[in-house]
Amino acid sequence: xxxxxxxxxxxxxxxELLKRRNPELSIDAILEVDEERxxxxxxxxxxxxxxxxxxxxxxxxxxxxxxxxxxxEEVRLLGDEIKSLEEKQVExxxxxxxxxxxxxxxxxxxxxxxxxxxxxxxxxxxxxxTKFNFEFKAHWDLCEEKNIVDFERGVKLSQSxxxxxxxxxxxxxxxxxxxxxxxxxxxxxxxxxxxxxxxxAATMTGTGQLPKFKDDMYKxxxxxxxxxxxxxxxxxxxxxxxxxxxxxxxxxxxxxxxCFRREAGSAGKDTRGLIRVHQFNKVELVKLCTxxxxxxxxxxxxxxxxxxxxxxxxPFRRVALxxxxxxxxxxxxxxxxxxxxxxxxxxxxxxxxNFGDYQARRANIRYKDKATGKTRFVHTIxxxxxxxxxxxxxxxxxxxxxxxxxxxxxxxxxxxxxxxx
RNA sequence: GGAGACGUGGCCGAGUUGGCUGAAGGCGGCACCCUGCUAAGGUGUUAUGUGGAGCAAUCUGCAUCCAGGGUUCGAAUCCCUGCGUCUCCGCCA
Numbered sequence: 001x002x003x004x005x006x007x008x009x010x011x012x013x014x015x016e017l018l019k020r021r022n023p024e025l026s027i028d029a030i031l032e033v034d035e036e037r038x039x040x041x042x043x044x045x046x047x048x049x050x051x052x053x054x055x056x057x058x059x060x061x062x063x064x065x066x067x068x069x070x071x072x073e074e075v076r077l078l079g080d081e082i083k084s085l086e087e088k089q090v091e092x093x094x095x096x097x098x099x100x101x102x103x104x105x106x107x108x109x110x111x112x113x114x115x116x117x118x119x120x121x122x123x124x125x126x127x128x129x130t131k132f133n134f135e136f137k138a139h140w141d142l143c144e145e146k147n148i149v150d151f152e153r154g155v156k157l158s159q160s161x162x163x164x165x166x167x168x169x170x171x172x173x174x175x176x177x178x179x180x181x182x183x184x185x186x187x188x189x190x191x192x193x194x195x196x197x198x199x200x201a202a203t204m205t206g207t208g209q210l211p212k213f214k215d216d217m218y219k220x221x222x223x224x225x226x227x228x229x230x231x232x233x234x235x236x237x238x239x240x241x242x243x244x245x246x247x248x249x250x251x252x253x254x255x256x257x258x259c260f261r262r263e264a265g266s267a268g269k270d271t272r273g274l275i276r277v278h279q280f281n282k283v284e285l286v287k288l289c290t291x292x293x294x295x296x297x298x299x300x301x302x303x304x305x306x307x308x309x310x311x312x313x314x315p316f317r318r319v320a321l322x323x324x325x326x327x328x329x330x331x332x333x334x335x336x337x338x339x340x341x342x343x344x345x346x347x348x349x350x351x352x353x354n355f356g357d358y359q360a361r362r363a364n365i366r367y368k369d370k371a372t373g374k375t376r377f378v379h380t381i382x383x384x385x386x387x388x389x390x391x392x393x394x395x396x397x398x399x400x401x402x403x404x405x406x407x408x409x410x411x412x413x414x415x416x417x418x419x420x421x
Numbered sequence: 422g423g424a425g426a427c428g429u430g431g432c433c434g435a436g437u438u439g440g441c442u443g444a445a446g447g448c449g450g451c452a453c454c455c456u457g458c459u460a461a462g463g464u465g466u467u468a469u470g471u472g473g474a475g476c477a478a479u480c481u482g483c484a485u486c487c488a489g490g491g492u493u494c495g496a497a498u499c500c501c502u503g504c505g506u507c508u509c510c511g512c513c514a
Binding site: 038041042044045046049051052054055056058059060062063068071072073075076078079093243373375 | 431440441451468469471472473482483484493494495
């Protein structure tokens with residue numbers, strides 16, 4: 001959520017930056033509501049102050065045995081007036097909050113300006129796209145051949161885009177999860193978190209999924225609970241409505257969770273294989289830090305994610321998302337894309353975003369600044385470290401051999417217990 | 422799931438015959454003072470949100486005693502609902 005005071009003081013600047021994201025965005029309507037809201041509040045405050053004084057007066061008069069009938073009637077009428085103003089005020093408060101909650105974060109100055117993913121900028125590359133001197137296969141074909149993912153029965157059990165891993169496939173998936181978690185916790189200093197896989201509406205609002213992206217999520221029928229689309233949601237919200245000490249920062253947290261996404265609006269895209277499914281596994285990296293350190297913490301987190309790809313020896317590149325393509329809550333985002341032979345291109349495997357204080361303001365996550373003694377909003381950062389299903393798909397495709405076997409990367413072998421499939 | 426108890430500031434804990442209590446007291450924290458060091462002691466300070474004034478330091482109004490409603494001139498205090506915690510019983514991986 002953007003800071004209403006900041007918007008009030010820099011309306012042109014905010015509009016200009018928002019239009020980099022989408023030319024139709026504007027905060028003008030919010031400012032109109034804000035103006036009216038403040039007028040009502042001032043008026044209501046005055047009347048409440050009056051009622052307070054008068055009521056105290058009544059108390060004293062009663063003590064002295066005076067008759068208070070007329071003044072009581074007067075204050076009762078005042079109460080009616082206050083009540084109607086309060087109703088109006090609540091209405092405007094909610095309206096303003098809703099408008100702010102539906103307004104995306106403003107892009108960082110360093111985010112490349114552009115309208116869509118076509119304007120994203122490749123900034124670095126590691127390794128070379130895998131070359132084959134034989135007819136290579138797509139991971140979905142290899143998976144079926146080796147019976148390590150049973151796509152058809154996954155569909156039977158649930159619906160399309162649900163997968164059933166089995167045998168060495170299931171073991172490989174679990175090995176990748178454990179490898180990532182061990183690296184993040186033992187070598188990179190993150191605290192392991194195992195959060196609930198369902199979260200309530202307040203939590204979903206904190207990170208930005210609600211109110212705008214309700215239709216992207218799975219919702220429980222009889223409860224105010226949603227299946228999480230990413231571990232970012234519960235993990236970032238761990239400290240919602242709390243004030244941390246500056247000494248507690250930065251917080252490094254990592255979590256494995258399954259992720260549930262309805263993928264509404266992506267019909268026809270990536271319909272085969274493990275790339276786009278309704279339930280997938282992911283290990284997430286989340287940081288809370290001070291505003292001063294957030295750019296460098298963002299960079300370090302991205303490097304931590306890149307480190308996983310390097311250790312697996314998977315070719316990848318880093319892309320700076322353009323202002324038209326970054327996520328709703330982010331002000332800056334690097335995508336890591338892994339080489340996927342079947343697509344003959346790089347596919348997103350991690351998205352490392354800096355949210356500034358946007359999520360912290362929504363979730364109300366603050367800290368006490370030591371130097372000034374003031375409470376400030378933390379900055380939140382997160383990134384996939386990495387998407388597990390896509391990692392498995394990349395391993396299967398990039399490390400397939402002419403004889404039809406798949407070589408398991410060295411670093412995973414202690415986890416899989418086998419060196420090829 | 423059934424029965425009961427409870428929900429106050431960073432923590433503990435007063436306040437429940439409604440009124441001057443944003444809230445006593447203690448602990449902790451912070452600042453300063455004092456004792457040559459340490460232990461101890463003294464003084465002060467110590468919530469959040471939001472509106473207004475001011476360049477600012479700051480001053481000031483309003484709100485907040487789990488949340489939301491209600492009663493009343495006036496509610497931390499009374500009533501209702503929800504959420505949560507604890508105890509006992511039942512059930513269960």
